[in-house]
Amino acid sequence: MTAYLVKRLIIAALTLVLASMVVFAVMEVLPGDPARLMLGLNASADQVELLRNQMGLNAPLLLRYLHWAGGLLSLDFGRSYTYSVPVIDLVRERIAVSLPLALIALALSTIIAIPVGVFSASRQGRAGDTLAMSVAQLGVAVPNFWFALMLIYLFAVWLHLVPAGGFPGWNAGIWPALKSLILPAVALALPQAAILGRVARSALIEVLNEDYIRTARAKGLPYRAVLWRHALRNAMIPVLTILGLQFAFLLAGTIIIENVFYLPGLGRLIFQAITQRDLIVVESIVMLLVAAVILINLLVDFSYAIVDPRLRGRQ
């Protein structure tokens, strides 16, 4: 187990180094000059050059890479070109929105998807299954952008239960902050639940056809116990894989939902930083996300071991 862990950690570190080179190189070849973007159409070429110098953009490529990567090692993420504040402060503010949102959405989607998947699998081919899977199909097909707007019109414009968008900040109190995350979380969770539910169903159906399930039934265990205790546990591996992928997506890939609800999340920060060529912000956040994805994958790997005792002894 320790050797396995060490090996995984070394691979993770190498992935990070490689990713930092790719990210830096990609941002370099992207056309656009942050200094010109700041100063606009009327600034002279001399002024733009002056600002480029101040931003340190005229230093040699390798030197800039080493400076940035070295900073990352000591957890110094640099200063945003446009906002002129430390990148880490920006990230901290955005994580305070994106992380709770991702967690709520993930919890919602799991709470909906697993029972639906179990329900459908146990009634495979019957009316209830067909109905549930049709709804799930719809959930995958409906653009979450549109779905989000429908939620806003119903719950914010018509019923006035929640704000139409925006985020008051956690300082405004837990409840106001949570209230503004409910609709976006639902809008994010339902399409994810639809996917997860379908995966859970097919994984479960596969398991239900295994011999040991028949054995469990034959020895007199009630169907529900077999379904929930024996079958579901064995069907968890693909479900956990999808969950891990979904969480990584929910952290920063939710730009559309963040835009519709004008939430100050990570996705919007990256998008804004790319359009303004705030290179240092893009590079540092992408690296953080790469690190997060690697971490999530590690956690998923370990959780396999929890649901499947056979994996614990293996290297």
Add this chain to the structure above:
Amino acid sequence: MRLWKTILAAAVLSLAGATSAFAARTDLTLGIVLEPPHLDPTAGAAAAIGEVTYANVFEGLTRIDDNGQVQPALAESWAVSGDGKAYTFKLHSGVKFHDGSAFSADDVKFSLDRARAKDSLNPQKQLFAHITAVTAVDPATVKVTLDGPQGSFLYDMGQVAAVIVAKGSADGNKDRPIGTGPFKLDHWAKGSEITLVKNPDYWGTAAALDKATFRIVPDAAAAVPALLSGDIQAFANMPAQDALGQVQSDPRFSVVIGSTEGETILSINNKKPPFDKLAVRQALASAIDRNAIIAAASNGLGKPIGSHFSPGDAGYVDLTGVYPHDIANAKAYLKEAGLENGFSATIKLPPVPYARDGGQVIQSQLKEIGVDLQIIPVEWAEWLSQVFTNKDYDLTIVSHVEPNDIDIYSRPGYYFQYDNPKFNDVIKALGTAVDKDKRLELLGDAQKILAHDVPAVYLFELPKIGVWDAKLQGMWTNWPIEADDLTKVKWTD
């Protein structure tokens, strides 16, 4: 069933709460599309900086009002020397910056010297180019000396980038703006909102609002429900054009269509063949049907223009008839240029609806005269580096929003690559002309030269689509400069 009853009851209660009569409100939440990168108008060109801070947080010697007229601000009056080279400003007394420090002539000297210094990063440094000296005569008097008479000097001193800052706080203005205005920054939740509160120590007429929040709503589709739900009460310029009808038919809202300084034009690379031929540019101008473009690119709200000048400004000459929409004429011009079989070219379109939508219409209109346009969508960063800086383009669509910027056609190295000595002479004369009638005459001449010589095809003036709660008063109708001046905004009941 019980759940529905609860929901219904909650809905009724909250509706009742929303409609019951309160004393006049003193808070306002405005929606803005783009977040300012920072809040220092003397250090960045982003229009959103001025939108939030101009007249609210920062003030200049003069200011521009709703109608584009120059009004006194920190300077209560001024005198101009006989030769037009020296301006003596009498400053208001008892003015304080938001950090409590006193405002005086030294701050004016500091601000202007800083803006025109060699290492200045002021985005509109050209506004200060003619200043040769700034002298603090006494704490309430400043004398500014110019290298020659400047017709637009008082206007320029009222522009966003010419606001007065204090020496002690200038470097921190990006994050904590310290101005002299009737509002001061309360907090800025980045990516979310910027909140201003009333400045209790303001030297002039106090603002009616106690608190104003600029909330960033980047998505056009989200703007309408934000307004309908009451979360946001005003958009100085609303992005959701398609949904405008929905708001217009609702008596709770005022929809006020105003003008801007945004000349939306089909820019031409004048040095690149075949666009270096006048006849080719004339062909483009004749092939284009402005009304169809306006219908598609600005929901029919933009005003057609025939030159680089806002129809709302003094001195405007209607030149939309110089090259009327006429396919036969356009083909004749092409023939004159020896291109009767047409040609192909590219058009680079920045990521704004007016450009992307307008570009498609122009593509189909030019097809009728055999000009085959390939559309290349670009981001703003790409547009700035490829089109603006490297001049690597044939055609592009962009709105030039800087006020009174007809002189850009005389700037050497500007991306139009247009060089017309006759036009340059007019602009030079305009720069030093002080007499009002003379200025208007020269402005007319400049417009006519551009209209006939077609260094760009002039499409329409970008509209300002103001949408706000019908009970709100004092919002600007027009945008002579991009500012959401809240100094006179108040709720009525």
